[in-house]
Amino acid sequence: MILGDGIIDVQENGTKVVLESGKVLDSELIILSIGVRPENKLAADSGLELGERGGIKVNEYLQTSDESIYAMGDAIEVTDYINGQPTMIALAWPANRQAHIVGHHINGRNIAYPGTLGTSIVKVFDLTAATTGNSEKLLRRLGIPYEAVHIHPLSHAGYYPGAEQISLKVIFDIETGKIFGAQAVGKDGVDKRIDVIATAIKGGLSVYDLQELELAYAPPFSSAKDPVNMAGYVASNIVDGTIETVQYYEVDELLQDGAFMIDVRTEKEHADGKIEGSKNIPLDDLRNRLDELPKDETILITCQVGLRGYLASRILQQNGFKVKNLTGGYKTYSIFKNKLQ
Amino acid sequence: MILGDGIIDVQENGTKVVLESGKVLDSELIILSIGVRPENKLAADSGLELGERGGIKVNEYLQTSDESIYAMGDAIEVTDYINGQPTMIALAWPANRQAHIVGHHINGRNIAYPGTLGTSIVKVFDLTAATTGNSEKLLRRLGIPYEAVHIHPLSHAGYYPGAEQISLKVIFDIETGKIFGAQAVGKDGVDKRIDVIATAIKGGLSVYDLQELELAYAPPFSSAKDPVNMAGYVASNIVDGTIETVQYYEVDELLQDGAFMIDVRTEKEHADGKIEGSKNIPLDDLRNRLDELPKDETILITCQVGLRGYLASRILQQNGFKVKNLTGGYKTYSIFKNKLQ
Known part of the structure; x- marks a missing residue:
């Protein structure tokens, strides 16, 4: 892995990559993942107000700090539709919508831009x-x-x-x-x-x-x-409080701290791949094996995707146990576990 | 075509269809399109209230006229979510949702059924x-x-x-x-x-x-x-009144009554299939051919799908003409024209 030595040229039909240091790499496939920065030079040189990350500041009608100048698209700072904070979202849908709003505002129809959801x-x-x-x-x-x-x-x-x-x-x-x-x-x-x-x-x-x-x-x-x-x-x-959940990234630490976890999948499923430290009690056996469970601590429950864990949670709650179900079950846990490894 | 002589039996692996009259038809493919009626016999015999079309009447918690009896699924009358009228909608989604609501209501959680959209x-x-x-x-x-x-x-x-x-x-x-x-x-x-x-x-x-x-x-x-x-x-x-439209099923009568219609597609598109009686003025020529249009009546406009017709409408409105655009254009008109023929 090479860090801190950017690409300055690609040569010979993409088979050679030249780095800033002068180093030349052979290449079969180039994937660029380099982010986007706003092209704000004109706006900055003109004294228009910019946001913290360099996006051009606009009001709800996409007017800049000089109201006779509009800005839109990847170069502007928008409001995040969910959290209300300023953000920058470089996508085609917002740019298209913003063009509609600017065109209308210039022609005397005021449509406010409500912020970007970032779909x-x-x-x-x-x-x-x-x-x-x-x-x-x-x-x-x-x-x-x-x-x-x-x-x-x-x-x-x-x-x-x-x-x-x-x-x-x-x-x-x-x-x-x-x-x-x-x-x-x-x-x-x-x-x-x-x-x-x-x-x-x-x-x-x-x-x-x-x-x-x-x-x-x-x-x-x-x-x-x-x-x-x-x-x-x-x-x-x-x-509504029917159930409490635990997240895939919380499980390992809870188990290390001594938490008790049951896996309500079948014996075969458990044998084929499991959360280390979980005890297998298949859902269909659960009502007959309540005496194997601790009454004085929160029991963690998992299954494959969360459904049987939910059913197990409800059964145990009705029997007076405190439980938390692993949302997404072993499927979610194992996806992220593999990613972390 | 045979009407009023229903099917009473299908025999010999679907190759023979027996009608009420006793007539036997040879068959290669049978498509049944026979609608659904509510199975309400038990409800009717029990004296539960039924709607006009025989659906079992229920309240928002899916209780029948006897509140200790619930009903759900294809057999009940529901409220149309859009127009608020009673209706019957035999679909799986509503039946599933209704089961959830009934199960909860029996267990003391009241969730109202807001009516059926019929997606x-x-x-x-x-x-x-x-x-x-x-x-x-x-x-x-x-x-x-x-x-x-x-x-x-x-x-x-x-x-x-x-x-x-x-x-x-x-x-x-x-x-x-x-x-x-x-x-x-x-x-x-x-x-x-x-x-x-x-x-x-x-x-x-x-x-x-x-x-x-x-x-x-x-x-x-x-x-x-x-x-x-x-x-x-x-x-x-x-x-918002930016434009008025005309529907595909209104066009023929309007033209028969002497309405003036222009088709703003290209000459080639117009030659390949057109609304009879429409005059071809391609969008790009429109501004130079305004003198061919009547100032004293509403001009109908069509194109292929409605977009160029919209642009033409705006051009003509700005020049003082009264216009209506055919929504969906020749595409919509021709689909339904072919269906009617």
Whole structure:
């Protein structure tokens, strides 16, 4: 790995890469991931007001500090639609919308720009990754409390060909159920779920409302409970206090500190890959094995994706145990565990 | 065609169809399209209250006229989410949701059922057709005034492989911009757009808000202005009075009554298929041919899908003409013209 020695030229049809130091590298494939900075020279030279990161400051009609000059697109600072803080979001959708607003304002029709949600998507070979609203990382940096659920439903009914698992995360306010953001990765149906959640955010809908979204169901397109509905059900159970959850990144430390965890998958599933230190009690045996569980501490529960863990949590709660369910189950844990290793 | 002689039996692996009259037909393929009636015998025999069409009447918690008896699914009468009238909607999504509500109510958690939007979808070979909310036909029957726009955008950026034209209709209140419903047909991306609009309706969003939906854009998934955004722009232009439109089913009668119509497509497009009686003035020539147009009557305008017609409308309005643009253009007109013939 070479750090601190930037590329200054690419030569011979991309087979040679020249670095600042003069070093020349052979190359078969070049992937640039270099971020974006605003081209603000003209604005700066003209004395227009800039934000902390160099974005041109604008008001809700996209007028700069000189009201006869408008600015839009990647070069401006916008308001984050979720958290209200200034940010910079270099995407085509906002740029298009901003052009519409500027054109109208020049012609005497005032449409306010309400800030940018930052919905975006990328196709990487056969995988799609998409996001809308704020990430956990951003909310943590801003000190905004949140809760996150992870689910792994199929993109459509499993018995109809071509169904693919979607990994969907929804991030929300644990007090109000307000949706802060969502992220999804999968081979099919990812764009639809993120667009639906982006629309729900624009409509001021909460995680409770996600349950109620009456989405189009036929087996080639979804399930009678769409993944977005499922995320709504799971998140609502947390907001209304039906269940408490634990996150994949909290598990290892809790186990090291002596926490008790059960894995309610089958014996075979547990043998094929498990969270080290978890005790296997299959869901179907749980009611007969309550005497193996501690009454005086919070029991962590996991399964494959979170559903059986939820059922186990409810069974144990009704029997007087304190429990927390691992959101997204072993599937979420193992994805990130592998990433960390 | 045989009417009034129902099928009573299908025999010999589906190759023989027996009718009530005793007549036997040879069959290669049987398609049944016979509707659904509620199975209400038990409810009727028990003296539970039924609706006009036989659906079991329930309150918002899905209790029948005997509050200790619940009913749900295809057999009940529900409230139409858009128009508030009683209706019957036999779909899996509402049945699933109703089961959740009944289960909770029995256990002391009261969640109201807000009525059914009727979002539904069908895949017919490689075409998808989907709908949400109310249709024109229903609104007409109920005497609810509405406006409809038709657009034919691509499912994603045209330069990325696999883009397919979507025919999307959005129906709305011309006074307030409230969305009454939407329908779409196409080979790709139909489910996503209907789900987004269904979500927008649940969020109480108007056609203006459809412009502002920040949907995920990358070339394999959409355009920087998504079809739903485009429908929002087109519909908003009607609500705010920027433009007036004429519908495909109104054109023939208007022309017979002597209306003047221009087609602003190219000469070649016009020669390849046109609305009989329309005069071809390509958009690029329009400003130089204003003297060919009548100042004292409303000019009808068409193009291929409505966009050039919109531009032509604005040009003519600025020059003092009265105009109406054919929503969906020749594309929409010709689809329905062929259907009627």
